[in-house]
Amino acid sequence: MDITEYIQLVFTDYTLRTITLGTAILGAVTGMLGSFAVLRKQSLLGDAISHAALPGIAIAFLITGAKDSNTLLIGALISGLIGTFWIRGIVSKTHLKSDTALGLILSLFFGFGMLLLTFIQKQPNANQAGLDKYLFGQAATLVESDVWTMAIVTGICLIVMLTFWKEFKILLFDKDYTKTLGFNTKIIDILITVFIVLAIVLGLQTVGVVLMSAMLLAPAAAARQWTNSLSVMVFLAAIFGASSGILGTAISASQNNLSTGPVIVLVAAVFVAFSFIFSPSRGLLFRQIRFIKNRRDLELHKTLTFMHHIAETHEDISHPHAIKLLNNFQGYTKNTLQKLVDKNYVQLNGNMWSLTKTGFETAANLYTKQSTKDE
Amino acid sequence: MSSAQLEIQLIACIVAVACAIPGTFLVLRKMAMISDAISHSILPGIVVGFFITQDLNSPLLILLAALTGIITVVLVEYIQKTGLVKEDTAIGLVFPALFSIGVILIAKNANDVHLDVDAVLLGELAFAPFDRLFINGTDVGPKSLWVVGTILLITITLLILFFKELKISTFDKGLAASLGLSPAIIHYGLMSVASVTTVGAFDAVGAILVVALMIAPAAAAYLLTTDLKKMLALAISFGIFSAILGYWVAHWLDASIAGSITTVLGFVFLMVYLFAPLKGIIAVMYREKQQRTEVSLLTFLLHLKNHDEVEERHVNHLNEHINWQKVRAKTVLDLALKNNMILIENNVVSLTKKGNDFTSKAIDYIITNEDAQIEDMKDDFFLFRG
Numbered sequence: 001m002d003i004t005e006y007i008q009l010v011f012t013d014y015t016l017r018t019i020t021l022g023t024a025i026l027g028a029v030t031g032m033l034g035s036f037a038v039l040r041k042q043s044l045l046g047d048a049i050s051h052a053a054l055p056g057i058a059i060a061f062l063i064t065g066a067k068d069s070n071t072l073l074i075g076a077l078i079s080g081l082i083g084t085f086w087i088r089g090i091v092s093k094t095h096l097k098s099d100t101a102l103g104l105i106l107s108l109f110f111g112f113g114m115l116l117l118t119f120i121q122k123q124p125n126a127n128q129a130g131l132d133k134y135l136f137g138q139a140a141t142l143v144e145s146d147v148w149t150m151a152i153v154t155g156i157c158l159i160v161m162l163t164f165w166k167e168f169k170i171l172l173f174d175k176d177y178t179k180t181l182g183f184n185t186k187i188i189d190i191l192i193t194v195f196i197v198l199a200i201v202l203g204l205q206t207v208g209v210v211l212m213s214a215m216l217l218a219p220a221a222a223a224r225q226w227t228n229s230l231s232v233m234v235f236l237a238a239i240f241g242a243s244s245g246i247l248g249t250a251i252s253a254s255q256n257n258l259s260t261g262p263v264i265v266l267v268a269a270v271f272v273a274f275s276f277i278f279s280p281s282r283g284l285l286f287r288q289i290r291f292i293k294n295r296r297d298l299e300l301h302k303t304l305t306f307m308h309h310i311a312e313t314h315e316d317i318s319h320p321h322a323i324k325l326l327n328n329f330q331g332y333t334k335n336t337l338q339k340l341v342d343k344n345y346v347q348l349n350g351n352m353w354s355l356t357k358t359g360f361e362t363a364a365n366l367y368t369k370q371s372t373k374d375e
Numbered sequence: 376m377s378s379a380q381l382e383i384q385l386i387a388c389i390v391a392v393a394c395a396i397p398g399t400f401l402v403l404r405k406m407a408m409i410s411d412a413i414s415h416s417i418l419p420g421i422v423v424g425f426f427i428t429q430d431l432n433s434p435l436l437i438l439l440a441a442l443t444g445i446i447t448v449v450l451v452e453y454i455q456k457t458g459l460v461k462e463d464t465a466i467g468l469v470f471p472a473l474f475s476i477g478v479i480l481i482a483k484n485a486n487d488v489h490l491d492v493d494a495v496l497l498g499e500l501a502f503a504p505f506d507r508l509f510i511n512g513t514d515v516g517p518k519s520l521w522v523v524g525t526i527l528l529i530t531i532t533l534l535i536l537f538f539k540e541l542k543i544s545t546f547d548k549g550l551a552a553s554l555g556l557s558p559a560i561i562h563y564g565l566m567s568v569a570s571v572t573t574v575g576a577f578d579a580v581g582a583i584l585v586v587a588l589m590i591a592p593a594a595a596a597y598l599l600t601t602d603l604k605k606m607l608a609l610a611i612s613f614g615i616f617s618a619i620l621g622y623w624v625a626h627w628l629d630a631s632i633a634g635s636i637t638t639v640l641g642f643v644f645l646m647v648y649l650f651a652p653l654k655g656i657i658a659v660m661y662r663e664k665q666q667r668t669e670v671s672l673l674t675f676l677l678h679l680k681n682h683d684e685v686e687e688r689h690v691n692h693l694n695e696h697i698n699w700q701k702v703r704a705k706t707v708l709d710l711a712l713k714n715n716m717i718l719i720e721n722n723v724v725s726l727t728k729k730g731n732d733f734t735s736k737a738i739d740y741i742i743t744n745e746d747a748q749i750e751d752m753k754d755d756f757f758l759f760r761g
Contacts, residue, residue: 107587111637214471262475
């Protein structure tokens with residue numbers, strides 16, 4: 001199936017269109033809110049919350065006896081929030097650290113949810129099948145109304161985020177300052193947390209509890225590498241999230257036996273790996289290149305100083321010396337020597353080199369200069 | 376109780392103990408979430424191992440999967456070292472990616488693999504007694520019993536052999552390094568034990584329960600004691616208690632054993648979290664209230680010491696002057712009276728000698744910036760605490 005054909009199919013096929021739209025919106029909203037989670041150093045909160053949502057789904061089902069996805073999501077939202085606030089309680093009131101609190105809530109809530117799910121499965125209610133789709137998510141079960149819910153929640157998120165942008169931003173980077181300015185940090189804090197929980201809960205049906213944390217983190221972590229500005233980061237994260245959703249859906253649709261959730265997560269992981277390596281300012285590749293370049297420069301300096309030491313012993317600073325003399329000094333290569341020639345510090349004459357006047361002066365002042373021009 | 380039931384409980388108990396030991400150290404080293412990451416990311420290792428061995432209990436599979444666990448740790452540390460993201464983000468990025476690879480591997484080979492993700496994540500203890508190990512045709516018990524038993528033995532041996540090293544490197548990395556113990560070796564050793572335990576136990580109890588069994592007993596024990604040996608012992612007992620009680624709850628509800636053990640663990644932790652004598656939430660809240668009253672008391676006494684005038688020391692005046700609500704004023708006044716620090720005559724409050732001594736000493740501490748000393752002083756002066 002080629003690409004144009006696929007794109008055509010996206011527009012004509014109901015299921016594919018719904019899933020593509022759903023995953024794209026989901027990716028965008030989780031990317032946006034994930035940026036806040038990552039910057040607040042609450043990356044793993046997403047993992048904990050998504051697991052903690054499971055008992056809520058089960059209890060909502062036990063109470064209503066219906067599999068309406070909205071009621072189940074409300075249950076998930078409530079139990080996710082309980083989990084979040086319990087984590088905070090543990091961290092603030094006891095000496096247990098946040099990692100322990102997260103792991104505790106995650107595993108305990110999830111275990112309790114499993115107990116309830118297996119308990120439900122034994123009940124004589126024919127309606128119960130399919131609850132376990134929330135474990136790993138099944139994008140194929142998305143229907144148009146789910147996409148509408150997502151779109152509405154995303155819209156609310158956007159409005160709230162734009163309205164409170166200043167507050168969110170300032171709380172993110174300087175909590176104490178926010179307090180002294182008279183903002184109610186508690187309310188802003190709760191607002192952000194509620195929206196993060198909401199985004200996680202929305203994604204449960206599509207990618208499931210296990211992989212939801214990656215949806216929250218990966219786009220944001222990738223976006224972080226390209227910019228230092230919050231607004232750009234949020235925007236980029238939304239784009240990365242949406243693209244992983246669309247691409248992931250496309251890849252899983254074109255193959256048999258590929259569930260959408262894991263593919264989306266892997267696509268997002270590829271985005272992250274790409275950003276880690278190729279981001280111009282922070283990326284590993286350019287960092288390594290800069291590293292090598294700096295080392296070359298240092299070696300060039302070393303060679304120049306060495307030449308200077310030799311030249312000093314002669315009355316005529318431009319007295320030629322054999323290149324061989326430099327051999328017992330490791331710092332030079334043909335390239336660096338050529339560079340020195342290009343800068344007019346050194347003159348090469350067959351196998352001999354000699355310092356020029358500028359070269360001699362530069363070398364003499366090399367380590368005393370306050371600011372070095374790039375050389 | 377049938378022999379199958381006995382065997383299930385035995386396996387659950389052994390897993391609980393095997394998890395509690397590395398779990399205690401993970402909690403103390405603030406690496407609890409690593410256990411969650413390992414428990415998820417071993418999935419591709421298990422799948423690949425299963426392709427090779429075709430046996431979920433084969434030692435090779437356990438080693439392969441444990442290796443994936445260690446790769447996770449190394450990857451997390453590598454990403455963290457690049458400084459591009461924080462540690463927790465690194466964890467959150469690595470394990471879902473590895474887990475996804477595992478899920479996709481299973482899905483792509485669904486026809487040849489008798490392995491599904493639910494089983495890996497949740498386990499099914501109830502089936503464990505039916506997969507038996509035969510040596511020369513004689514039945515020597517369930518396979519998973521042997522697997523987790525061996526792992527427990529190894530863990531205990533390592534714990535006894537390296538207890539001192541573990542203890543030092545957990546609490547003071549610098550000291551451990553300067554004593555010539557390599558913190559890195561201990562770190563990776565602990566990670567390996569955690570990985571092997573997770574892999575060995577997942578088949579019986581599932582990956583999530585492994586996390587619960589590692590963290591919850593240790594966290595509960597940490598709220599009760601600060602002594603490492605006692606903490607280990609408590610964590611182990613919590614684990615065993617939850618394993619047995621959890622089994623019977625599951626039996627009664629006819630639900631997942633792993634889920635029910637976790638729920639019991641959650642209940643145990645909740646109880647400890649609420650009622651632990653020193654670190655429990657109720658004790659903490661009570662102490663906070665006590666502190667608040669005692670600070671008010673000190674303010675009140677300082678006020679009395681500063682004012683000799685009768686009108687400043689009149690009961691009614693105090694109420695409005697220090698601007699306390701009635702109830703709080705009454706609590707503070709009663710406390711001061713009970714401790715013989717003040718006298719009330721004709722509704723005029725005055726300091727007793729003891730109250731005077733206490734206040735002078737407190738002022739000394741406050742102006743020399745040694746406020747912490749006041750806490751100790753309270754023990755000498757107070758007959759009743761706030």
